[in-house]
Amino acid sequence: MVEAIGEGVSKFKVGDAVFGEASDFGFGTMAEYMAINENALTLKPENLSFEEAVTLPHAALLAWQGLVEMGQIQQGQKILINGAGGGVGTLCLVHRQNL
DSSP: OOOOOOTTOOSOOTTOOEEEOOGGGTOOTTSSSOOOOGGGEEEOOTTSOHHHHTTSHHHHHHHHIIIIIITOOOTTOOOOOSOTTSHHHHHHHHHHHTO
């Protein structure tokens, strides 16, 4: 939950429910409060709890990097996902189905 915003912040307002991935911004997400660049966050969908939302960012970004950035996957391609038991593999399956 956004408690305060700094000068120049335009994406969020106090009270917004947010979640994100902080690895490009110095980590530190084990704290009760943290100051972080607004680009590390996005609005939390209303239908997700904070506990559900927190499970997504790191694995989802790794899946995206593997499939889209490194793998350059295109619609209609077939891929083998080896080891889809963890977060990254599972989210690769979800992403692939949405192409």
